[in-house]
Structures are given as structure tokens and as C-alpha cells.
Amino acid sequence: MRNAALVLGIIAGIWGMLVGFFGYGYTEFIDHFGEIPDLAEQVDHPERIRLFGLIAPVLAIAGGAMARSVALVGGGLLLASAAGMYFAFGYGVFTMFPIAMAGLGGLLALAARQPDPH
Template identity: 70%
Template sequence: MRNAALTLGVIAGVIGLIVGFFSYGYTVFIEEFGEVGDIAHQVDNIALVRGAALLSPILAIAGGAMARSQNIAAGVLLLASAAGMMWAFGFGVFTMFPIAMAGLGGLLALLARQPDAH
């Protein structure tokens, strides 16, 4: 289960990096060039989106990397990553996989009782 948490965490972090990059870039674009009619509006909480765009993927990758040796800390980091992405970006077509993978990885890490067999 620890290996599954490791894999899910790293994949969630990489996908989260892509979502975070575009989310951060979107807020900068709208701030720089202004809103575009009914097509593009600035988000309500710019600091939340930018903070989650940076921190949530890092938490997922760090949690995944720690899953084999420190499963409780890894589970907490992965669940915090999933919660951060859900809070800042919402659940949608581009965020469903990193949120679900980080959440499942966090649960698997917390439920792991003994080291995986080699």
C-alpha cells in the first residue's frame, strides 16, 4: 500500500503542477491584461489560487516521496494536497484526477500498517 501511495502521490503532484501552472498564469494574465467580456474573469481570491498552485503539488510530491518510510506524515501531506486543490480550484475536468489520486494515496498511506514486502 505504501508503494501505491508513493506512485499516486507523485503522479498527482505532476498533474497538479500542470494545473497549478495554468491557474497561476491565468491570474497573472487577467491581472495584466484585464478581464475579457463574458469569457475570462478574475478569480475571487487570487492569493488562494496562487498559494495552492504552488503548495498543493509540492505537498503531493513530498507526500508520495515519504510514503515508504513515513506513512503517517505522507498520508497527512497527501490529504492536505487534495484538500488544497479542492478548496482553491474546485472539482472539475482538469482537477478530478490530481484530487482523487492525492486523496486515495493519502488514505492508502494512512492505512498502511507495516512496510510493503520486497
């Protein structure tokens, strides 16, 4: 289970980085060039997008990396990452996979009481 949490966390973090890059870039683009009515408008909380676009994927990668050695901490970081992605970006077509992978990885890491058999 720890290996599965590791893989899910790293994949969720990489996919979350793509979402974070796009979210950060979009908010900066709108700030620089202005809004286009009914086509490209600024989000309600651009600083939230920018902050969690960085923090949530880093938490997922760190949680996945820690899942093998310190499963409880890794699982907590993965669950925090899933919550952060949902809080910043909501649930949509591009966020459903990193949220689900980070959440499942967190649950698997928390459920892993014993080290994986070799």
C-alpha cells in the same frame, strides 16, 4: 500499499503542477491585460489560486516521497494536498484526477501499518 501511495502522490503532484501553472498564469494574465467581459474574467480569490497552486502539488510530491519511509506523515501530506487542491480550484475536469489520486494515496499510506512485503 506504500508503493501505490508513492506513485499516486507523485502523479498527483505532477498533474497538480500543471493545474497550478495554468491557474497562476491565468490570474496573472487577467491582472496584466484586464478582463474580457463574458469570456475571461478574474477569479474571486486570485491569491488563493496562486498560493495553493504552489503548495498543494509540492505537498503531494513530498507526501508521495515520504509514503514508503514515514507512511503516516506522507499520508497526512497527501490528504492535505487533496484538500488544498479542492479548496483552491474546486472539483472539475482537470482537478478530479489529482484530487482523487492524492486522496487515495493518502488513505493508502495511512492504512499501511506494516512495511510492504518484498
